[in-house]
Amino acid sequence: MGASLKDKAKLSKPVLKSFNCPNCGATLEIVAVGSTVSVSCNSCLSIIDTKDENYRLLAKAVGKKRVQPAIPIGTRGKFSGKVYEVIGFMQRRDSGFYWREYLLFNPYHGFRWLTEIDGHWSYTKKINDIEDNSNMWSSNQKFKSKNFKLFNRGAAIVDYVEGEFYWRVKVGDHCKMYDFIAPPYMISKEVTKEEVSWSQSIYLERDRVAEIFKIKEDDLPWQQGVAANQPSDLKKKLKECFKYFLYTVAFCFLLNVLFLVIRDNKTVFDHNYKLKMDYASSTNVGKYKEIKTDEFQIDGDDKNIWVEVSSNVSNSWLFVDMVMVNKKTGETIPMPIEVSYYYGSDWSEGSRSTDRYEFNIPAGVYYILMEFQKGGNHITSQYVRVKLKSDVVIGGNFIWLIVFCLIPLILTALRSRSFEVQRWSNSSENPYEEE
């Protein structure tokens, strides 16, 4: 694909200056006449000084392995309505970490760069209106009222060169490099013995690059990991999620308060019983006698009831097999409940009271029948207290609501954090490194 596109692009390219390679004799063409200072020979990859009258060799390539650019030299693409042509390509590295840079040229608008790291693309231009404000106390940089965080400091060594450039470049050239990020933007500072230069990049989606240069997306390198300046919508989503969380919880809290006022929340039965051993029955040896409570009234159909059973259990348990009986219809509502409480010098488990809810209770006169089972330590005087309230607000629902509302919030926060951890994993300034 690369060769055919390259040929096609070259057909329409205006050849402005040509000369022969002093090393191999191949014919070379220069697009950015007047600006180009060095050009590589397409045949032998030697680099030639085009400002020199005799086209002297800047670097002679011996046994150099060719690197295939994903966007062939000569390919043209439109950025904001301006046509740029790829005239140079180089690969740079920093301790085993490689990235590729494409030099773009438009005779009226000058030079731009396209950078590719691990399949992530950025469109770059030089900037001059920046004040270097990084210092020993702060490693951040301000530009156009945006705060950029220092992402990487290292070196950039030229590993491979192809095409033409507006400065004398050769393999092995190196500079100090500082990258500052405020996604989708990144500003970079390159320091050589001669100069300090700044550039600003903006993240470009892979499909956008393919569209600009009219090449297949599959022919571009596959994306890996997260780029330094790759924008993330997860932070925005997290803020949104938190907003919805607050709205939902606030709404439900108010609704809960409203129903606390509206509902009867009426105590319909509350009685304390001393449990007596059942000596009369031969089958119930060691058991407490059954209890039948007094009658009580529940008003209003289909109301809920809250039942609480308390007992003075102590390293023991009491199971109360309760049945609420409608006096008129004989309908029974089973409400088994267990109270158990265990403790040691520094621990405890269970509670001396347990509650439960029953729903859709028809209005009427009721009484309760209770049978008991017990276990654990023997208690000489055991009591049981039964308390019933009708038409209550169930507070537990609000706790469950908070739990459920927290799940998407926590998941989004974790996803956002994981994205940032991945982003910073390639950084020399990784804030997550210590964790």
Next chain:
Amino acid sequence: MKVLYIIFAVYFSYLTMFGKSFWSPKYKRAKPKTKTTRYYHK
């Protein structure tokens, strides 16, 4: 995300208005338990 929170709010409103509970423990008749299983499990 918005839809999810609306569902949560609507379901909670339903539970509150109709006096229902999202979850309540179910107690079954206790099987005889020994001191060993209950007391010394910590």
